[in-house]
Amino acid sequence: MPQSQEVIEQLESLRGEFDALIAPLTDEQSIRHAQAQFMGKKGKVSLLMKQMGKLPPEDRRTVGAAFNQVKTAIVDAVAQKLDDLVQAAAAADLARTVDVSLPGREYRQGHVHLLTQVWNEAVEIFAELGFEIALGPQIETDFHSFEALAIPKDHPARDMQDTFYIGDDIVLRPHTSPVQIRTMQNQQPPVKIVAPGFVYRRDDDPTHSPMFTQIEGLLVDEVVRFSDLKGVLLHYVRRYFGKALDIRFRPSYFPFVEPGAEIDMQCSFCIDGDPSVCRVCKGTTWVEIGGCGMVDPDVFAHVKYDSEKYTGFAFGMGLERQAMLRHGVNDIKYYYEGDLRFLRQF
Numbered sequence: 001m002p003q004s005q006e007v008i009e010q011l012e013s014l015r016g017e018f019d020a021l022i023a024p025l026t027d028e029q030s031i032r033h034a035q036a037q038f039m040g041k042k043g044k045v046s047l048l049m050k051q052m053g054k055l056p057p058e059d060r061r062t063v064g065a066a067f068n069q070v071k072t073a074i075v076d077a078v079a080q081k082l083d084d085l086v087q088a089a090a091a092a093d094l095a096r097t098v099d100v101s102l103p104g105r106e107y108r109q110g111h112v113h114l115l116t117q118v119w120n121e122a123v124e125i126f127a128e129l130g131f132e133i134a135l136g137p138q139i140e141t142d143f144h145s146f147e148a149l150a151i152p153k154d155h156p157a158r159d160m161q162d163t164f165y166i167g168d169d170i171v172l173r174p175h176t177s178p179v180q181i182r183t184m185q186n187q188q189p190p191v192k193i194v195a196p197g198f199v200y201r202r203d204d205d206p207t208h209s210p211m212f213t214q215i216e217g218l219l220v221d222e223v224v225r226f227s228d229l230k231g232v233l234l235h236y237v238r239r240y241f242g243k244a245l246d247i248r249f250r251p252s253y254f255p256f257v258e259p260g261a262e263i264d265m266q267c268s269f270c271i272d273g274d275p276s277v278c279r280v281c282k283g284t285t286w287v288e289i290g291g292c293g294m295v296d297p298d299v300f301a302h303v304k305y306d307s308e309k310y311t312g313f314a315f316g317m318g319l320e321r322q323a324m325l326r327h328g329v330n331d332i333k334y335y336y337e338g339d340l341r342f343l344r345q346f
């Protein structure tokens, strides 16, 4: 057989081989890969082309034409195959049916934690009365937590607080009252702040947790009276509980106020019902919500305020207790356990 005839036959068989190779392919990547195996630099057709040089010059024309024909055929076959794929995909897309009656997928939405809600709401109510927000560190100095609040080192109030000591002079603050000191150290009267925040004490039972939140209030100005304190707290209780509840003061002792008092409010639980069976106030119709009083001149001396010129009131209330009273939560631990069955109710 003449050499040229042989090349043409090999060319024919390569073409058949290529058709067979791409027939079953169904993705662009493998089709392009097949094309490269034949038409690439080291592809089968390209390698065969190298034989051209060895052919008798009078045959080269015919053989050259045969090469071009096969190359075009391969390129066309690839284009056709790719077009088929596009058509098939479009057809499949059109044929797809969507069942619009299927139930949708539910995405659960998170929400603000109950305690944060109370925190925000309390701040908002006091803000309506013109109080600004003040914050302080949770790791506090002995000076801000006690000394400047007229609670000297040997004072029994330090045991009363059951404080976590981190060092001799560093504590986890047992109340938000140090924010009073920090605020007064940094600004002159008038001062009108509320300070919400986490506090720590070695307490642990259904109504006490070693970490809990308080909101502190402080108002200092030229003529501040106990009746102003009463007005502010009464407004707060009525706004927060949404009922015309009354408050009362029971004389009590906090070294940094004089006079000092415990704040009681009427039990929001049994006010419209039968107090004798109320588990919240245990039949007394009153519940304690915090401490308060008129700022002691000794505290003013620590922050260099003139106690002849200025008077002030301060209060501190636990925030957990407020939500417990409003929503009937009966164990403070629910706030911190992260149980979604509890949290989702609020």
Ligand code: PHE
Binding pocket: 174, 175, 176, 177, 254, 257, 260, 290, 291, 292, 293, 314, 315, 316, 317
């Ligand atoms: N800091 C006190 C406590 O945690 C509460 C309080 C605040 C009392 C302000 C009087 C004035 O018990």
